[in-house]
Amino acid sequence: MSDTDTEDPSVFYDMEEGETAVTQGRTISEADVTNFAGVSGDFNHLHTDEERMSESPFGERIAHGMLVMSAATGLLWQQRTPEEREAVVAFYGIDDLRFRQPVYLGDTIRVETEVLETREKEDGPGNGTVQNRVEIKNQRDQTVISCTMTSLMR
Template sequence: MSDTTDEPSVFADIEEGDTDVTQGRTITEADVTNFAGVSGDFNHLHTDEERMADSPFGERIAHGMLVVSAATGLLWQNRSEEEREAVVAFYGMDDLRFRQPVYIGDTIRVELEVLETREKGEDSPGNGTVQYLAEIKNQRDQTVVSCKMTSLLK
């Protein structure tokens, strides 16, 4: 086993107010179909084109948790190798709100702002937690999902 005490801390380099924006990702028909299969959520909102044509949405919408899941993937892809290695755990999510529907064909991105950093004690597997305000936006710059995400980092 190697001694990790000399490794640089990504956590130490993060400051409240730091911001970041991911690349975009288009939500596809395959995404919605696959997510329904994996999650077991076959709600008509996501799967019944005929029924949704006469709904207030006018068409099927993506699962909210699909959008959140895709956003976590965008965040992961946006990180450097060093930042990826520093992630100990996804610590939690607070104040999750689905603000606008996401339609098949919409392109989402994530805008992050560091809200708070907290050092952890010696018994923790990480150096501290970072809480981010995450806003998932569509191609029209509308916030479709917002939440606070917390990660435990080395």
């Protein structure tokens, strides 16, 4: 370990497989859906046409899946300690992404995570990658989105 490492300890080496966390909740609002449609350009009727969706199997508009994913990454960021935030080098990827249930306007989501694997890196930025099982759940405790997310950490 170098002198720099002792002055600036790594969060990566403190993470343990099996470690779990749960974020606070966040309600998906009309403004979220409207703003996300504008930013993304996704004006699909599933999200924007109340009349048409009233006749659909969903019965009403649903939130964009990627809006929910984006809100989940924000919840994950907010739950990190200042040290953990500083230790994040980059978001490394998402695997096995599945949209399991619709998220309706007014639903409140939270994120549950479990560290599946830590893998040390020999070169490049960061000390290694941390792979997490992620489940985004609604207020009824239904999993609405599941995936595996990987972060590059120092």
